[in-house]
Amino acid sequence: MKEGNILSAIYTGKTKNLGVIGYPIHHSLSPVIQNTALQSMHLDYAYIAMPVRENELEAAVKGLKALNFTGFNITIPHKINIIKYLDEIDQSASLIGAVNTVLIKNDRLYGYNTDYEGFISAFQSVKFTLKRINTVVLGAGGAARAVIYGLLHAGVGSVHIAARNAEKAKKLADDFKELGNISSSDWNEKMFQEILPKTDLLVNTTPLGMDMYIDKMPPVDITMLPSNAFVYDIIYTPEKTKLLVEAEKYGYTVLNGEYMLAGQGAAALEKWSGCGKIDVDLMRIALHEALLKKL
Numbered sequence: 424m425k426e427g428n429i430l431s432a433i434y435t436g437k438t439k440n441l442g443v444i445g446y447p448i449h450h451s452l453s454p455v456i457q458n459t460a461l462q463s464m465h466l467d468y469a470y471i472a473m474p475v476r477e478n479e480l481e482a483a484v485k486g487l488k489a490l491n492f493t494g495f496n497i498t499i500p501h502k503i504n505i506i507k508y509l510d511e512i513d514q515s516a517s518l519i520g521a522v523n524t525v526l527i528k529n530d531r532l533y534g535y536n537t538d539y540e541g542f543i544s545a546f547q548s549v550k551f552t553l554k555r556i557n558t559v560v561l562g563a564g565g566a567a568r569a570v571i572y573g574l575l576h577a578g579v580g581s582v583h584i585a586a587r588n589a590e591k592a593k594k595l596a597d598d599f600k601e602l603g604n605i606s607s608s609d610w611n612e613k614m615f616q617e618i619l620p621k622t623d624l625l626v627n628t629t630p631l632g633m634d635m636y637i638d639k640m641p642p643v644d645i646t647m648l649p650s651n652a653f654v655y656d657i658i659y660t661p662e663k664t665k666l667l668v669e670a671e672k673y674g675y676t677v678l679n680g681e682y683m684l685a686g687q688g689a690a691a692l693e694k695w696s697g698c699g700k701i702d703v704d705l706m707r708i709a710l711h712e713a714l715l716k717k718l
């Protein structure tokens with residue numbers, strides 16, 4: 424088997440099965456990043472994307488178990504609904520309220536959330552320390568839950584959630600208040616603007632900057648951030664959202680969501696293969712190349 428060449432894999436009766444379920448799924452780059460890692464590590468697994476509609480989730484989960492899959496990823500729209508079909512979920516997935524990785528072992532289904540691990544792994548890769556820093560999370564949806572859990576778990580000093588819907592932001596802050604210093608506001612409030620000069624890390628978890636919002640960015644006056652602030656947008660298409668382009672203009676360190684996506688994949692593969700640390704960079708480079716080729 425040649426390194427990094429997906430077409431060179433030879434599957435046999437011994438090959439173990441992995442995959443991702445979601446709907447739609449044709450855009451998923453998980454097969455690219457997982458198969459690149461599997462082949463470069465000479466692991467005898469195959470990873471495929473499987474379209475599963477909402478009303479077929481239970482049947483699909485039973486099918487994957489019956490087919491002796493080692494595990495699978497779960498993406499939109501099943502990350503919450505999958506929970507009721509699992510035998511156990513770990514504490515972080517339970518607090519986040521969503522599962523993106525399932526391991527099937529001894530006929531039991533174990534659920535994990537590796538999105539938060541992927542989000543955090545990015546900071547290790549760029550050597551940025553999270554301990555005791557002040558952070559702002561923009562948006563209060565599903566990805567924000569994994570991001571907030573990851574930040575508090577990593578020991579940041581504070582998290583402020585700013586969103587267009589202050590009620591949703593408050594509900595999210597309440598859900599995580601046992602884990603650390605967390606507050607919330609409408610992002611148009613004056614109080615939010617006053618937080619910015621003390622913010623070390625700003626994370627965008629809204630879709631502003633991608634698809635139909637490509638020319639948009641959250642309403643944040645980034646010039647108010649300290650000069651050494653870090654601006655992280657979890658979007659990875661385009662490579663640089665308007666927020667990141669603006670942040671770079673003012674000299675801030677910036678990062679997009681490629682590390683998060685690759686990192687969640689690496690953490691999932693660690694659980695399935697049991698072979699220790701997976702090289703996230705290998706997956707990130709495969710992802711980056713796939714994005715450039717628009718696979």
Ligand code: NAP
Nearest residue numbers: 562563564565566567587588628629630657658680683684
């Ligand atoms: P979600 O659950 O729908 O949440 C989106 C959040 O953004 C909500 O707070 C929503 O506000 C807000 N929002 C949506 N449209 C908005 C607009 N036009 N103006 C202002 N706020 C808006 O979505 P999600 O699953 O959290 O995903 C959010 C983003 O993260 C997506 O772009 C996704 O691609 C990205 N993501 C990246 C990774 C990665 O691995 N890099 C992983 C997961 C997600 P309301 O609640 O008021 O609607």
